[in-house]
Amino acid sequence: MVIPFRYSLRNLRARRLTTILTSGGMALVVFVFAAVQMLDTGLRQTLVATGQPDNILVTRRAAGTEISSAVDRVQAAIVEAQPEIATGPDARRILSKEAVVLITLPKRDSGVATNVTTRGIGPAGLALRPQVRIVEGRMFEFGTSQIIVGQSIARRFNGAGVGQQLRFGGREWTVVGVFAASGSAFDSEVWGDADQLMQAFRRQNYSSVVARLTEAGALDALAQRLDNDPRLTLDVKREREFYEEQSKLMSNFISYLGLTLSVIFSIGAMIGAMITMYAAVANRVGEIGTLRALGFRRAAVLWAFLFESIALGAVGGVVGVALASLMQFVQISTLNWQSFSELAFSFTLTPRIVISSFAFALVMGVIGGFLPAVRAARLNIIDAIRAI
Amino acid sequence: MHLIKLIFRNALRHKLRTGLTVVGLVVAILSFGLLQTVVDAWYAGAEGAAPNRLITRNAVSLMVPLPLHYRDKIRSVDGVKAVAAANWFAGVYQDPKNFFPQFAVGPAYFSIYPEYRIPDAQYRAFVRDRAGAIVGRKLAQTYGFRVGDVVPLKGTIFPGTWTFVVRGIYDGADAGTDTSQFFFHWDYLNETAKTRMPTLANKIGIFVVQIADADRAAEVSEEIDALFKNSPAETLTETEKAFQIGFVKQTEAILIAVRIVSFLVIFIILAVMANTMAMTARERRGEYATLKALGFGGGFLATLIFGESLLIAAIGAVIGVVFTFPVADWFASEMGTLFPVFEVSRETVVLQAACALAVGATAALFPARRAIRVRIVDGLRAIG
Numbered sequence: 111m112v113i114p115f116r117y118s119l120r121n122l123r124a125r126r127l128t129t130i131l132t133s134g135g136m137a138l139v140v141f142v143f144a145a146v147q148m149l150d151t152g153l154r155q156t157l158v159a160t161g162q163p164d165n166i167l168v169t170r171r172a173a174g175t176e177i178s179s180a181v182d183r184v185q186a187a188i189v190e191a192q193p194e195i196a197t198g199p200d201a202r203r204i205l206s207k208e209a210v211v212l213i214t215l216p217k218r219d220s221g222v223a224t225n226v227t228t229r230g231i232g233p234a235g236l237a238l239r240p241q242v243r244i245v246e247g248r249m250f251e252f253g254t255s256q257i258i259v260g261q262s263i264a265r266r267f268n269g270a271g272v273g274q275q276l277r278f279g280g281r282e283w284t285v286v287g288v289f290a291a292s293g294s295a296f297d298s299e300v301w302g303d304a305d306q307l308m309q310a311f312r313r314q315n316y317s318s319v320v321a322r323l324t325e326a327g328a329l330d331a332l333a334q335r336l337d338n339d340p341r342l343t344l345d346v347k348r349e350r351e352f353y354e355e356q357s358k359l360m361s362n363f364i365s366y367l368g369l370t371l372s373v374i375f376s377i378g379a380m381i382g383a384m385i386t387m388y389a390a391v392a393n394r395v396g397e398i399g400t401l402r403a404l405g406f407r408r409a410a411v412l413w414a415f416l417f418e419s420i421a422l423g424a425v426g427g428v429v430g431v432a433l434a435s436l437m438q439f440v441q442i443s444t445l446n447w448q449s450f451s452e453l454a455f456s457f458t459l460t461p462r463i464v465i466s467s468f469a470f471a472l473v474m475g476v477i478g479g480f481l482p483a484v485r486a487a488r489l490n491i492i493d494a495i496r497a498i
Numbered sequence: 499m500h501l502i503k504l505i506f507r508n509a510l511r512h513k514l515r516t517g518l519t520v521v522g523l524v525v526a527i528l529s530f531g532l533l534q535t536v537v538d539a540w541y542a543g544a545e546g547a548a549p550n551r552l553i554t555r556n557a558v559s560l561m562v563p564l565p566l567h568y569r570d571k572i573r574s575v576d577g578v579k580a581v582a583a584a585n586w587f588a589g590v591y592q593d594p595k596n597f598f599p600q601f602a603v604g605p606a607y608f609s610i611y612p613e614y615r616i617p618d619a620q621y622r623a624f625v626r627d628r629a630g631a632i633v634g635r636k637l638a639q640t641y642g643f644r645v646g647d648v649v650p651l652k653g654t655i656f657p658g659t660w661t662f663v664v665r666g667i668y669d670g671a672d673a674g675t676d677t678s679q680f681f682f683h684w685d686y687l688n689e690t691a692k693t694r695m696p697t698l699a700n701k702i703g704i705f706v707v708q709i710a711d712a713d714r715a716a717e718v719s720e721e722i723d724a725l726f727k728n729s730p731a732e733t734l735t736e737t738e739k740a741f742q743i744g745f746v747k748q749t750e751a752i753l754i755a756v757r758i759v760s761f762l763v764i765f766i767i768l769a770v771m772a773n774t775m776a777m778t779a780r781e782r783r784g785e786y787a788t789l790k791a792l793g794f795g796g797g798f799l800a801t802l803i804f805g806e807s808l809l810i811a812a813i814g815a816v817i818g819v820v821f822t823f824p825v826a827d828w829f830a831s832e833m834g835t836l837f838p839v840f841e842v843s844r845e846t847v848v849l850q851a852a853c854a855l856a857v858g859a860t861a862a863l864f865p866a867r868r869a870i871r872v873r874i875v876d877g878l879r880a881i882g
Contacts, residue, residue, distance in 0.1 A: 131776065132773055171657065212561040223744055374763075377522070389781075
């Protein structure tokens with residue numbers, strides 16, 4: 111015979127304050143657990159969305175980031191001549207030789223000097239990134255000191271609106287457009303003509319070469335040929351892989367810190383559940399005795415109390431996930447340690463996170479309620495009935 | 499006296515419940531302390547900055563270098579005592595995970611940083627060896643470097659594999675000194691760069707400028723920047739502290755998140771503690787009524803409840819604070835060189851104690867109000 115669920119639920123309602131406090135503690139833990147995963151997911155999605163699957167990125171060997179890479183004009187021309195690089199309708203290679211420079215700009219609200227990635231692109235630069243489109247103003251003209259800025263930059267930095275001017279590299283650059291890059295890392299970049307930027311910064315070398323492959327499978331042959339070419343000291347990677355690696359350090363930091371904190375905090379919340387459930391058992395010894403005398407088995411009592419604790423966890427889980435889902439409206443911007451530049455990303459809620467957070471809450475309930483439920487189940491009938 | 503005895507007896511009445519609450523408090527206070535220390539560690543670089551040191555860098559960004567000949571121009575500025583070049587090397591030791599800062603530094607560097615204490619004999623050996631390196635104590639311990647060891651680093655900015663010989667190990671003047679760094683000769687870097695990658699030769703990342711009078715820092719900074727105004731490489735000079743804080747500011751979002759989370763744990767434990775006190779007070783309603791019937795006032799009951807709550811909070815706080823130190827030491831040794839300085843500060847301990855007491859006091863608020871308001875008749879009727 112099973113004790114109806116309503117018995118457990120009504121008990122929770124009977125002691126509202128205790129229920130609210132216990133579930134509230136759990137909700138906060140679930141909130142931290144979910145928020146950290148959302149942050150990690152947001153970061154990774156931003157960087158993964160930055161790379162296109164059939165694009166390749168060529169940097170100097172072992173450079174790791176575009177900032178510390180250098181590809182000279184001869185090397186870039188050799189890469190351009192490879193047969194695996196796709197050709198566009200204008201009979202030119204779909205390839206952009208890019209110059210990446212970090213510049214320091216003050217943030218609009220706080221005035222904090224922040225590193226911003228400035229990317230000089232070639233004529234095919236925009237075509238290589240279908241996720242980028244101009245949302246305000248127009249594309250810059252090659253051969254001029256015009257630039258376009260990502261929408262995160264336009265929002266957060268002084269002088270980055272259309273028609274305004276930014277000063278760096280000894281020149282005034284006119285912002286002629288704002289682009290949206292569907293949540294990728296390009297949203298936090300400034301784009302201009304590669305040759306103009308290189309002149310302004312007196313650079314001889316490009317930073318990287320981005321190109322479209324004729325087919326996604328052509329990478330291995332290309333990589334092997336470039337590796338064996340004694341004139342080149344270059345690394346070829348899929349653009350997507352390159353950006354995934356950029357997120358590794360930060361992503362690991364966030365997920366390790368988050369997991370450690372969630373586990374430690376959950377100890378606190380489980381202790382809270384345990385205290386509540388022990389008290390629930392202690393207050394209801396007579397009741398438990400009566401239930402047993404009516405013929406309910408030990409297992410039924412155990413389940414009734416365990417269910418009560420799981421219900422506490424469930425309430426905490428629902429509230430925690432609801433709180434965390436509000437975080438989706440928050441955007442975070444920070445320095446990415448690997449590329450050393452500003453990166454904006456948001457908390458991203460996925461069904462997996464919802465499920466894992468909720469499961470986490472239920473597990474807290476089970477662990478917190480198990481020992482008290484066992485105690486309830488093991489009470490002696492006679493003693494229990496007598497105890498009032 | 500009786501009051502204190504009563505409070506102790508009350509606290510120990512439900513040993514299991516009190517024990518669990520204390521454990522929860524210990525966990526919360528401990529993790530709060532660790533998180534605060536993590537935030538402090540972030541600012542450690544700025545804390546260790548000396549007021550008489552300025553950093554001159556390219557105004558565009560740190561990644562754009564300055565020409566070598568700026569060194570002599572900067573030295574000629576009135577009030578400048580010494581100038582040393584420093585280049586960020588960004589080499590990889592065995593695996594990219596093994597991160598530690600590496601700088602190629604000019605000859606005057608160690609005289610500008612007196613807090614890096616190097617034995618004289620080791621320093622002379624370093625000066626004599628072109629490929630010599632000086633490493634911090636913490637770094638040496640993490641990777642087992644000893645004097646005479648050969649350390650290969652794979653360059654990311656300066657390509658190729660570079661081998662250095664450890665010639666000296668420096669200690670910090672105090673616990674706040676960063677001893678996780680790796681220094682080698684700027685000349686060695688430059689000579690090699692000249693032959694292998696001429697575009698990177700004769701370029702300086704930052705100049706560290708020592709000034710005679712710390713009060714004139716702003717003035718000297720302006721004078722240095724004025725020297726290079728409208729040149730191809732304009733400079734930005736700021737105090738070492740401002741320079742370090744500039745780094746911290748850029749990762750501020752993460753710092754704020756860690757701060758928020760560290761206070762969340764206090765709220766979590768507040769919920770647990772308040773629950774404990776609420777349950778305790780509910781069970782004792784009959785007793786409170788009895789006490790009232792005997793002539794004890796509401797103030798007495800409130801003192802009882804506050805006393806018990808604060809007692810439990812204090813026990814949790816003391817154990818939590820005591821545990822913070824060994825756990826922080828363990829954490830620091832696990833993290834290796836990621837946090838060069840990881841010290842539990844006095845403010846952290848004070849904050850831990852304050853939070854614990856606040857939790858204790860807040861938790862007692864509702865139960866005490868209820869106990870004061872309870873009518874004797876209702877209270878006596880209650881069966882818990």
